[in-house]
Amino acid sequence: MPYTVKGAIARAEGAEVEIVDVVVPDPGPGDVIVDVEACGVCHTDLSYRDGGINDEFPFLLGHEAAGRVSAVGEGVTHVEVGDYVVLNWRAVCGECRACRRGELKYCFATHNASKKMTLTDGTELTPALGIGAFIEKTIVHERQCTKVDEKAAPEVAGLLGCGVMAGIGAAINTGEVKRGESVAVIGCGGVGDAAIAGAKLAGASKIIALDVVDAKLEGAKEFGATDTINTKGLSEEEVVAAVQELTGGFGADVVIDAVGRPETYRQAFYARDLAGRVVLVGVPHPKAELTLPFLDVFGRGGSLKSSWYGDCLPERDFPMLVDLYLQDRLPLDKFVTETISADQIEAAFGKIHDGSVLRSVVKY
Structure with missing residues (x-):
């Protein structure tokens, strides 16, 4: 059955972030539910809030996230319940003209969840970068989940989902x-x-x-x-x-x-x-x-x-970079300036403007 959990949304251009009830549907074919453990506050989320990406409000913000798979839909083979994953927004399709010529990093039809998350009144939310991870649980396509070594803390590993990888x-x-x-x-x-x-x-x-x-x-x-x-x-x-x-x-x-x-x-x-x-x-x-x-x-x-996204391939790059971090060859932990709660996201946007943080990270 669907889940009702707290998520951070932007209702209109420039409006302050609100923490509201969000309905997360049961996973459809190819979908998974991920229990978010940490999500970085990225400048891209601020751009969504301020209308710098598109005008498909309301947005469910957040996309630099790590967590665990808690449910899977029909036909899912890429991950299993319990897997520790970093979310990515380049779940390549394998069929578009870029993929067919071997340029997967330019995929024009990346996968996203088959179902929409909504407000309790049924209003559909647009998830930031097809993820929407300022929330306790989110629904994504199975290929948006990249398994990494769980010895890397979620507030560190999740940053590979966007800015650090870029x-x-x-x-x-x-x-x-x-x-x-x-x-x-x-x-x-x-x-x-x-x-x-x-x-x-x-x-x-x-x-x-x-x-x-x-x-x-x-x-x-x-x-x-x-x-x-x-x-x-x-x-x-x-x-x-x-x-x-x-x-x-x-x-x-x-x-x-x-x-x-x-x-x-x-x-x-x-x-x-x-x-x-x-x-x-x-x-x-x-x-x-x-x-x-x-x-x-x-x-x-x-x-x-x-x-674009550091021209990365998540399945190749995320595990490699986590391994380098665990070998003390890549200081990923130094990017985490502070950990915060979801009700501090708006304040964290202000810190992005004044340049006082590298990354604020919401912990769930």
Whole structure:
């Protein structure tokens, strides 16, 4: 029978988060129920709340989650009741044109649950990134569950569900950072610090962190930054010159923009070496526009890439990264600034705005 549990929703653009009763249906074919143990407060949830993704309100927020499978629907074979899982929003279909050409990371038809969660009056909820995990129980497709080693605490493992994976993957998968290369990362929030950690894992020899807050630059060193640049008050030319000074006058081999603003992207574009790579992992505002001299785009060569979810494959990447964490080779626990209760989510959004946390994590 259906479950009625507490969940965090956004009813309208800019409205404060509400904790309300949510009806979670019985799992349909291919669906599973997951008892959420922890869920990170991600900037993407704030973007949903503020209308920066779409207008399909009301939203059931939350998506960076870990928990245990408590019920399965007909035909489920991927997981079993009791499995410890991290939720993902790239449950590849295996049949779309991207999957058929072997580019699973670009799947155009990822799986989601067959049934909708609702308010008690029957109003359907749109789950953030097809997950909706600021809730005691959620319903997802079986392929949205990735089994990992249960020795990793849920508040740590769950972060791989979005921001940390996005940053690490931007460096390793999208940027293809190689041993001995130089990397610059613009923006030292959770995603940017994860990109720094990813560059370190890949063997980068110089990792330059750029931000406007000294405390965040100091924090970036914990994840592997070898050099820092405070860009507050600097012109685009000064930022570029500062990166070039640290890279023999040439610019970085890979520059990762973890902010996603036109001005930071221009910094990334010009701060790379000729034929270097630019990776955009920060999500731009829908109305933002970028202007670059067309001849510069042609003349600098290299590649300009966007990184979606760190171009990850959850079944491959999540267990590997959890294993690296358990081997003390990846400091995932350092991303958790605080653990909170569900009624503190709205306050946690404010901390995202002021940059005082890497991740607040709701524990259930």
